[in-house]
Amino acid sequence: MARETLEVLIRERSELAAGVLGLELAAPDGGALPAADPGAHIDLVLPSGLVRQFSLCSADGRAGTWRIAVLREPDGRGGSVEVHDALAVHTRVRVAGPRNRFPLLPAGDLLFIAGGIGITPLLPMLAEAERRGSRWRLVYGGRSRASMAFLPELARYGDRVTVVPQDEYGLLDLDGPLSGVPAGGRVYCCGPEPLLQAVQERCAALPRLTLHTERFAAAPSAAAPEGADTGFEAVLQRSGRSVPVPAGTSVLDALREAGVAVLASCEEGTCGTCETTVLEGTPEHRDSLLTPEERAAGDLMLICVSRSRGPRLVLDL
Template sequence: MAGDTFEVLVRERTGLAAGVLGLELVAPDGGALPGAEPGAHIDLLLPSGLVRQYSLCTPDDRPGTWRIAVLREPDGRGGSAELHDTVAAGTRLRAAGPRNRFPLLPADDLLFIAGGIGITPLLPMLAEAERRGTRWRLLYGGRSRSSMAFLPELAVYGDRVTVVPQDERGLPDLEGWLSGAPAGARVYCCGPEPLLQAVRERCDALPRVTLHTERFTPTAPAAAPECADTGFEAVLKRSGKTVPVPAGTSVLRAVRDAGVAVLASCEEGTCGTCETVVLEGTPEHRDSLLTEEERAAGDLMLICVSRSRGPRLVLDL
């Protein structure tokens, strides 16, 4: 994604839970921001120049606006602290999107599992499941009740929502909760990596269900390279440039050094912000996001971590 951004205005900031900030974003001209399907996210360009990705959790009664939830991460890379400490109502930011790598697919039964801030992309999925008349349940775990965002909004769903604050009830009983999953159910899970791994292990033993996840960090261990980390050329079709990519330098860094603006957020092959169309050549995929089918097709790559299997790639940049 190269420079396709537009301006948004912070209309309101609210405290959603301990350490969780809610921001409502609107179009500065009073128009409507683009609509989004459940599971979609946006990229925010912060005043410092950092780019960060946030899932949309806009309430149904506020069409044309966006709402995001930002967890303060003291050990993070600075984006969450910047939003918490410096962005106020009236601040103008630039954004890109929405994009959706976590779509809600049709199913007779839906099981949702959230850990901490991982509730954010699932919140609009619950509302959509209600509209569809789909059977669903949510298991929501967090460190403490005070740190868990959106509990008042979730309360309207009654006993279909199971809230498990760790300081009150320990860790969620994934085994027991998933054991009754009906055949054909889809499981949607978002949260920290230990939760995703635990859910995947249990779902692997339940072939009657299909697991869908959204993660904040790369898979561990990262995908092992299948070819040597050698240099190659990246031909940027739209920019009319040919950029050398030396061994040890990412495509993203080489392209930026050549003066071509490309949005990127995680730079770990997880978020998809730098996803780029491949016009010619064969990528060496080293990301944690693309599906096996997308990797086999070879027409997309995450240029922050992935490389080339041959001496030349032609990219739609």
């Protein structure tokens, strides 16, 4: 479905760590923004028109507001630099969401593993795990202490949080923490792809645990099947339009070329911003986000990368 947006106000800016900007977002009329469960994110529509996804992290004592943390990436696609340089206090921007593709599910034992800015979706999970009475630990790695956001907030949890700056201790020890999680435990991991791959490999040998991940980039296994890229027709149910999608062109790009406005952020099948309901037809999934159950159901697709198995898809657009 098309994403509805709402206007928010930048109420505060703060430096959370070297290169990490914290923004507090509030309703312009002073009301409360929608509540969000741990793991939720928003899609931020920047002044340039770029759309970027950011996890929400709790702001203690600020009910009805949202907080995001943005790592400046000079060699990225431009969104983080624009956030740092263009979003001053009192700036108004539009957002879609919140949505949650990384929910905290019930478990008596939890292990959280964060790499760098991957701490952001995990931070509110810790508070929720405390509220639920779960047994939990956090292992948090980064390049240096100066680059690691939220260390003062995490200090209140004492020795349940292990902080591992790489310049002091080297890479994270994953085997020790994972071996200590009993059967039925859940592992939540967010960070760069090498960390996710390392955790996935270890959890594959530990079937007693359930792993949940959130990615910044497409998984290596999400490549297009060889020889499967053929053209098809995308029918937009709500507008009554039909848009041809040629071979070599994504659904998203075909819609843009036809003048159809659709929110999208990563454009590589990881964030879910362009997630669209499929009313008819069978999608060919090439994303790194949907669960096996969601893929089998066939009623959702990420139109930035996924295609059609047949000559026609009917979308809720």
